[in-house]
Structure formats: structure tokens, C-alpha cells
Amino acid sequence: EAPKSTRTYEAYKRTEEAALADPSLPVPLGMRNAPxxxxxxxxxxxxxxxxxxxxxPVHNTYLYLSSGLIPGCDTFESGGDTWDEEAL
Structure with a gap:
């Protein structure tokens, strides 16, 4: 994300709301520590x-919606914008 983008915070809020609505949701394997x-x-x-x-930019996908983990819930809305790293 761009330095001033708020989409990450908005996605975090939606994810937190989904977790609070159903605390029995499992942690996706891709997010789990592998010691x-x-x-x-x-x-x-x-x-x-x-x-x-x-x-x-790296796009990690933690909540696989096709798996039915959170049906109908899209936590992150990508704007598709990119930026020039050299200009930063």
C-alpha cells in the first residue's frame, strides 16, 4: 500500500469485526508460525x-474466501493503484 493509504486499516477493522462475530474461526494455515x-x-x-x-508491494492472502472461512466477506478492497518507489 502507499504510505498514506487507509485501506489496510479498513481491512483490519473488517477482519476484527468478523473475528468478534465468530470467535471459533480457525487461524489460516498460511498465517501460523512453523517452528x-x-x-x-x-x-x-x-x-x-x-x-x-x-x-x-507484497500481497499476502490470509483469508481464502473460496474456502468458506468467512462466507461473503471480502476484508481487503484493493484499489489496484501502484506508486513509483524511487519517488518515495
Whole structure:
């Protein structure tokens, strides 16, 4: 996201509201810590990309809507905008 974008905060708020509405929702495997080889093999942390390791914006998808985790809930609305990193 761009330095002054509020979409991340809005997505966080929607995600928090969904978690409060149904606290029994499981933590997605891609978000879970994988301290052991077995956990890595099972898929813990598999899709996680550490943002500072990349020169470009990284889009992590934590809530897979197709899995039915939160039916009909789209937490992040991407504006599709990009910016010139050299100008920052």
C-alpha cells in the first residue's frame, strides 16, 4: 500500500469485526508460525511472504474466501493503484 493509504486499516477493522462475530474461526494455515519441520510440511506459514524482503508491494492472502472461512466477506478492497518507489 502507499504510505498514506487507509485501506489496510479498513481491512483490519473488517477482519476484527468478523473475528468478534465468530470467535471459533480457525487461524489460516498460511498465517501460523512453523517452528518445526512437521508444521512446515503440513502447510503452516506456506504462503506467507515477509514484506521487507521485497522491493515491490507484497500481497499476502490470509483469508481464502473460496474456502468458506468467512462466507461473503471480502476484508481487503484493493484499489489496484501502484506508486513509483524511487519517488518515495
Amino acid at each position: 518445526t519441520t512437521l508444521m512446515k510440511e503440513v502447510g503452516y506459514g506456506k504462503s506467507y511472504m515477509y514484506n521487507p524482503e521485497f522491493a515491490h
